[in-house]
Amino acid sequence: MTRVMNFSAGPAALPLQALERARDELLDFDGSGMSVMEQSHRGKAYEAVHNEAKALLAELTGLSSDYEILFLQGGASMQFAQLPMNMLNAGQSADYVVNGVWGEKAIGEAKVVASMYGAKTRVAGTTAEGEGKAVTYRRVPLEGELSLDEAAAYVHVTSNETIHGVQFAVAPDAPFPSFGGAPLVCDMSSDFLWRKVDLSGFAFVYAGAQKNIGPSGLCVCIARKDFIAKGRKDIPKIFRYDVAAENNSLFNTPPTFSIYLMRNVLLWAKEQGGLDTLEKSNRAKANTLYGVIDELASFYSCPVDRASRSVMNVVFRMPTEALEDAFVAEAKKAGMSGLKGHRSVGGIRVSTYNAVSLASVETLAGFMREFAKRRA
Numbered sequence: 001m002t003r004v005m006n007f008s009a010g011p012a013a014l015p016l017q018a019l020e021r022a023r024d025e026l027l028d029f030d031g032s033g034m035s036v037m038e039q040s041h042r043g044k045a046y047e048a049v050h051n052e053a054k055a056l057l058a059e060l061t062g063l064s065s066d067y068e069i070l071f072l073q074g075g076a077s078m079q080f081a082q083l084p085m086n087m088l089n090a091g092q093s094a095d096y097v098v099n100g101v102w103g104e105k106a107i108g109e110a111k112v113v114a115s116m117y118g119a120k121t122r123v124a125g126t127t128a129e130g131e132g133k134a135v136t137y138r139r140v141p142l143e144g145e146l147s148l149d150e151a152a153a154y155v156h157v158t159s160n161e162t163i164h165g166v167q168f169a170v171a172p173d174a175p176f177p178s179f180g181g182a183p184l185v186c187d188m189s190s191d192f193l194w195r196k197v198d199l200s201g202f203a204f205v206y207a208g209a210q211k212n213i214g215p216s217g218l219c220v221c222i223a224r225k226d227f228i229a230k231g232r233k234d235i236p237k238i239f240r241y242d243v244a245a246e247n248n249s250l251f252n253t254p255p256t257f258s259i260y261l262m263r264n265v266l267l268w269a270k271e272q273g274g275l276d277t278l279e280k281s282n283r284a285k286a287n288t289l290y291g292v293i294d295e296l297a298s299f300y301s302c303p304v305d306r307a308s309r310s311v312m313n314v315v316f317r318m319p320t321e322a323l324e325d326a327f328v329a330e331a332k333k334a335g336m337s338g339l340k341g342h343r344s345v346g347g348i349r350v351s352t353y354n355a356v357s358l359a360s361v362e363t364l365a366g367f368m369r370e371f372a373k374r375r376a
């Protein structure tokens with residue numbers, strides 16, 4: 001068996017150690033004579049996994065007891081709707097900072113909920129360039145470009161725009177920016193746990209697991225208790241954050257296998273040395289790739305402003321689409337997959353999430369040099 005070097009944007013590479021453990025325990029979990037998938041979600045064996053996953057998340061992020069960790073379903077996209085369902089009231093408005101397609105989708109869903117509720121959404125700042133189908137994003141907004149509503153129910157930002165490769169606070173030691181006085185909500189799907197971020201500035205953080213921390217379908221939420229306590233009580237219980245919190249995310253059957261696999265990934269992250277070690281590795285990977293792009297700037301070009309260049313999704317173009325297609329095809333033959341840019345923007349995208357090794361990235365960087373030499 002050979003495992004490919006997987007640079008896919010999501011579902012993405014998982015640490016081999018986490019998968020091997022799942023394989024070894026698949027038929028007989030913890031001496032129970034059945035897999036973890038076949039256990040009752042109310043039984044002791046599963047409960048231990050569930051609570052260990054929460055404890056590892058709290059430990060890795062340095063989370064305070066002001067926060068509750070929720071395991072929800074429906075991916076990050078469901079949060080686009082569930083957030084306003086819980087946190088918007090009639091007459092209120094919610095602010096959205098838009099620096100990519102995920103932010104557009106988030107406000108799009110919130111608009112639907114707001115119109116049902118007699119509430120509003122507002123774009124507090126956008127870095128969209130161009131018109132219609134050609135709209136693109138090259139950077140995060142500057143503080144002076146935002147018009148924030150201090151009375152907003154919340155302000156929503158996307159910390160890393162996966163499709164465009166545009167990320168907030170990428171410089172070493174750069175704190176996550178603040179966005180005025182309204183409760184700050186962040187979609188961290190594609191850069192959750194890439195490094196230590198002070199979560200105390202956020203009211204609510206959510207992340208689809210399939211980029212950095214586990215399999216798809218599962219969405220991890222970090223909720224400030226006093227924020228979700230104010231959530232609406234007139235929506236179905238299955239959507240209520242406070243109900244999920246009161247029930248330890250066991251209001252109904254959670255995606256037990258996904259949570260189990262995430263537990264394995266989190267344990268791997270801890271054994272690597274935690275988020276500081278992962279940050280070093282992630283920066284080394286990104287620097288390696290941007291280094292080649294800048295060095296061979298007549299052949300490779302990164303459309304993203306330097307200060308917003310994502311550490312997780314490195315996007316670049318080549319002189320022609322035919323060259324890009326050849327690059328993807330030849331890389332695939334050399335054991336590197338998942339390099340095609342998102343269908344809406346084209347080009348090449350290299351996703352270098354936590355589980356992607358520096359060795360794989362160095363192999364790709366070598367291939368980029370060789371390809372440019374041959375085809376330029």
Ligand SMILES: *Cc1c(COP(=O)(O)O)cnc(C)c1O
Pocket residue numbers: 010074075076077078102158160161162187188189190208209211216217
């Ligand atoms: C992938 C992604 C999503 C969507 O995740 P789903 O789990 O497919 O709903 C949302 N936001 C960001 C930033 C993403 O990268």
